[in-house]
Amino acid sequence: MKLNELTIKQAHEGLVAKKFTSVDLTKACLAEIKKSNKKLNAFITVTEKEALEQAKAVDKKISAGKEIGILEGVPMALKDNILVKDIRATSGSKILENYVASYDATAVEKLRIAGAVILGKTNLDEFAMGASTETSYFGPTKNPHDTARVPGGSSGGSAAAVAANMCIYALGSDTGGSVRQPASFCGVTGLKPTYGAVSRYGLMAMASSLDQIGPITKTAEDAEIVFETIRGKDEMDSTTVENKNKKGKIDIKKLKIGIPKEYFVSGMDPKVEKCVRDTVDKLKKMGAKIVDVSLPHAEYTLAVYYLIVPAEVSANLARYDGVRYGYQTKKSKTLLETYLKTRAEGLGDEVKRRIMLGTYTLSAGYYDAYYLQAQKMRTLIREDFENVFKEVDCLVMPTAPTTAFKIGEKIDDPLTMYLSDVFTVSANIAGLPAISVPCGEVKKMPVGLQIMGKWFDEKTILELAKLI
Numbered sequence: 001m002k003l004n005e006l007t008i009k010q011a012h013e014g015l016v017a018k019k020f021t022s023v024d025l026t027k028a029c030l031a032e033i034k035k036s037n038k039k040l041n042a043f044i045t046v047t048e049k050e051a052l053e054q055a056k057a058v059d060k061k062i063s064a065g066k067e068i069g070i071l072e073g074v075p076m077a078l079k080d081n082i083l084v085k086d087i088r089a090t091s092g093s094k095i096l097e098n099y100v101a102s103y104d105a106t107a108v109e110k111l112r113i114a115g116a117v118i119l120g121k122t123n124l125d126e127f128a129m130g131a132s133t134e135t136s137y138f139g140p141t142k143n144p145h146d147t148a149r150v151p152g153g154s155s156g157g158s159a160a161a162v163a164a165n166m167c168i169y170a171l172g173s174d175t176g177g178s179v180r181q182p183a184s185f186c187g188v189t190g191l192k193p194t195y196g197a198v199s200r201y202g203l204m205a206m207a208s209s210l211d212q213i214g215p216i217t218k219t220a221e222d223a224e225i226v227f228e229t230i231r232g233k234d235e236m237d238s239t240t241v242e243n244k245n246k247k248g249k250i251d252i253k254k255l256k257i258g259i260p261k262e263y264f265v266s267g268m269d270p271k272v273e274k275c276v277r278d279t280v281d282k283l284k285k286m287g288a289k290i291v292d293v294s295l296p297h298a299e300y301t302l303a304v305y306y307l308i309v310p311a312e313v314s315a316n317l318a319r320y321d322g323v324r325y326g327y328q329t330k331k332s333k334t335l336l337e338t339y340l341k342t343r344a345e346g347l348g349d350e351v352k353r354r355i356m357l358g359t360y361t362l363s364a365g366y367y368d369a370y371y372l373q374a375q376k377m378r379t380l381i382r383e384d385f386e387n388v389f390k391e392v393d394c395l396v397m398p399t400a401p402t403t404a405f406k407i408g409e410k411i412d413d414p415l416t417m418y419l420s421d422v423f424t425v426s427a428n429i430a431g432l433p434a435i436s437v438p439c440g441e442v443k444k445m446p447v448g449l450q451i452m453g454k455w456f457d458e459k460t461i462l463e464l465a466k467l468i
C-alpha cells in the first residue's frame with residue numbers, strides 16, 4: 001500500500017512506529033497531486049513549501065521522542081472557501097481570484113493546534129452554490145472513478161482529492177448536502193455535523209442559517225477523529241455550543257432505525273434504492289429494529305431550501321463589491337458603476353441567479369408570500385423530525401437519487417441540478433447531523449447511504465456508519 005492511500009489511523013500508527021516520516025507521507029500525497037491534478041482538477045492551490053515545513057516540524061518532535069496527537073503530521077486538504085492565513089482563498093470565484101486570507105478559520109486553527117499538515121485548497125462550485133463542482137471559475141473537477149462524470153458538489157474538489165488519495169482527509173462545507181453528496185459520488189465518507197457543533201468562523205458565508213463545516217474521509221472512524229478535533233464552542237461564532245460526544249459503542253440490537261417513506265420516491269434510480277435497501281436488510285439481520293416512518297412535510301423541503309438559501313445568499317454576497325475584497329472592474333467612472341460592473345464581471349451565472357432570486361423574495365410585497373412562508377414551513381419540517389425522533393434513534397435513506405452524473409448533463413438546467421439535493425437539504429433545514437457512507441456500486445459508480453441523527457448525537461450516526 002502506498003503511503004498516500006492510508007487512513008488517518010493507519011498514518012498515525014505508522015508515524016508512531018517510525019515506519020515512515022511525516023515528510024515521506026506528505027511527499028507521497030504531493031506526488032499524487034502532481035500526477036493526478038491535471039486530470040482531476042481537484043486542487044486550486046497547492047501549498048507544497050508550507051506543507052513540507054509543517055511535516056518537518058512534526059518529524060523533529062517524533063525523533064525527539066515526544067508523543068504526537070492522532071492528526072499530527074497527517075496531510076490534509078481544505079475546501080477553498082475555508083480561510084488559511086496568508087494563503088489564497090478563491091471560493092471558486094473570479095471575484096476572489098487573487099484574494100489572500102488575513103486570518104485562520106477556527107476549524108483551521110484547531111487543526112493547526114492538532115499538528116495537521118495542510119497540502120492546499122480544493123476546488124468547489126462558486127461560493128459553494130452547486131451540486132457538481134462545474135460552476136467553479138477554475139473549471140470543473142472530475143470524478144476519479146470516471147473522469148467523464150462530476151464528483152458531486154459543492155465540495156467536489158475535497159471529495160475527489162480524498163478518493164484519489166491526493167490527501168489523507170479533507171474538510172468541506174455543507175449548506176444543503178455539499179459534504180455528503182460529493183462523498184457519495186466519489187465513494188468516500190462525509191459528515192455534516194449538527195448546526196452549531198463546528199464553528200463557521202472563517203468559512204465564507206453562503207447561507208448562514210444552514211452552513212456547517214464537515215470532514216470528508218476514507219472511513220467513518222476517520223470522520224469521527226476529525227470531527228472531535230474541530231468541534232466545540234467558539235466565541236467567534238455565537239451559534240456554536242459546548243457539545244461533548246457520547247462515549248462508547250452502540251448496541252445494534254437496541255438500535256431503532258427509521259426508514260422515511262418520503263425518501264424512497266419514484267424518479268430515483270431503482271438500483272441506487274436497491275443498494276440502500278440491501279444494506280438496511282443487513283442491519284436488520286444484525287439485530288437492528290427497522291421502523292417505517294413518515295415526514296409529512298418532506299415534499300416542501302426543497303422549495304423551502306431554494307427560497308431561504310437565495311435570500312441569505314443575496315445578503316451575504318453583498319460584501320463582494322469591488323472595494324472591500326478581491327477583483328475590481330477596470331472600466332468604471334463612478335462608485336455605483338464600480339459595484340455594478342465588478343459584480344457583473346466577477347460573479348458567475350449560478351451566483352447571479354441566486355442573488356436575483358433572493359433579492360426578489362426579500363423585497364417588499366414578496367417577503368410575506370415567499371420568505372415568511374418558507375420560514376414557517378421550515379418550522380413544520382423541523383417538527384416532523386422532532387416527532388419521528390421520539391420513535392427512532394436515527395433515519396436511513398439514500399444520499400442522492402442517482403450516482404454521479406455526466407459532466408455537462410445538468411449544468412444548463414438549474415431545476416434538474418437542484419433536484420439532486422432532494423435528500424440532503426432537510427438535514428440543513430432542521431440543523432441535524434447527517435453522514436454519507438459508501439454502501440455499494442451501480443455500474444462501477446459508488447452509491448452513498450445517508451444516516452440522519454438527533455441533534456448533537458453524531459455518536460450514533462458515526463457508530464452506525466462504522467458498522468456499514
Ligand code: GLN
Nearest residue numbers: 128130131175176177178
Ligand atoms: N447543492 C446545494 C446548493 O446548490 C448544496 C450546496 C452546499 O451545500 N453548499 O445549494
